[in-house]
Amino acid sequence: MESTENEKKRRKKSSKADVAFTVFNSIFMVLFVIVTLYPVLNTLAISLNDGTDALRGGIHLLPRKFTWKNYTTVLEKNNLITGAVITVARTVIGTLTALVTNAILAFIVSRPRFMFRKQLSLFWVITMYVNGGLIPTFILFKGLGLTNSFWVYIIPGMISAFNMLVIRTYMNGLPDSLVESAQLDGAGYTTIFIKIISPLCKPVYATVALFVAVGQWNSWFDAMLYNRMSNEYTTLQYELMKLLSAVTNIGSTAETMKNTAGAVTPASVRAAATIITMLPIICIYPFLQKYFVTGLTLGGVKE
Numbered sequence: 001m002e003s004t005e006n007e008k009k010r011r012k013k014s015s016k017a018d019v020a021f022t023v024f025n026s027i028f029m030v031l032f033v034i035v036t037l038y039p040v041l042n043t044l045a046i047s048l049n050d051g052t053d054a055l056r057g058g059i060h061l062l063p064r065k066f067t068w069k070n071y072t073t074v075l076e077k078n079n080l081i082t083g084a085v086i087t088v089a090r091t092v093i094g095t096l097t098a099l100v101t102n103a104i105l106a107f108i109v110s111r112p113r114f115m116f117r118k119q120l121s122l123f124w125v126i127t128m129y130v131n132g133g134l135i136p137t138f139i140l141f142k143g144l145g146l147t148n149s150f151w152v153y154i155i156p157g158m159i160s161a162f163n164m165l166v167i168r169t170y171m172n173g174l175p176d177s178l179v180e181s182a183q184l185d186g187a188g189y190t191t192i193f194i195k196i197i198s199p200l201c202k203p204v205y206a207t208v209a210l211f212v213a214v215g216q217w218n219s220w221f222d223a224m225l226y227n228r229m230s231n232e233y234t235t236l237q238y239e240l241m242k243l244l245s246a247v248t249n250i251g252s253t254a255e256t257m258k259n260t261a262g263a264v265t266p267a268s269v270r271a272a273a274t275i276i277t278m279l280p281i282i283c284i285y286p287f288l289q290k291y292f293v294t295g296l297t298l299g300g301v302k303e
Helices: 002-047 069-075 080-110 117-127 134-143 161-172 176-184 189-200 202-218 221-226 236-250 254-258 266-300
Strands: none
Touching (some): 069 236, 069 266, 080 117, 080 161, 080 189, 080 202, 117 161, 189 202, 202 266
């Protein structure tokens, strides 16, 4: 009888604790969503608001004086279409080539019979912390004929130590019996990689693809460094960066902005450029999000 009463008390306490945790967790998640979404919605409101009117402040979630002028200013920029085409091309081609090369290299290094796999893994880890420097890299790329070329966006990024190690860790977490049974049936390493390992690695492939695609889409420094004199190889981010610099220099004082009715301001153009830049990634991310956590965590668990 006493034990029954104690059991009821325990259940009551646990149920109260569960309810308290659920309420606290819900409140925390709502606050987290607000903190996460507010900067994006505020940037969108500023981008859709008149630039000179935005100088007054007080814009939060909705534009006070609606206009498309900030977006037309950005979209009318010279070489923007060329930069957008090059950026899309480098993102698609760079993501595919990086995914294929890193996956093949990770598969080779993950094989137990591959000699020096530990030593090579250590060597690649060292390259994540130490590099040759900017000037030696520029001289190397120039000597290889990669400057003033589209392939400077693709070839250097084909191998990444971090992405390769992420894929290798995931492959190491797969059961060895799958490979052994395929070998007993006469399958070679190429067949094993294409028909057995790769279908099981879709989560980590999607994760690495997202990493590479975001990096390629947002990159502008390599365009400024290696293709600055070649307008046909410019990128969208580089053109937007030049536009922001030009607007900032022209409208650097508030007095100049106030004297121009309906003129854009550095803040409004920056907001419009930010929305244009992040929109494709926001559209792609929901389709890859379900693989994201799985690809990063499942490979780290090995029985």
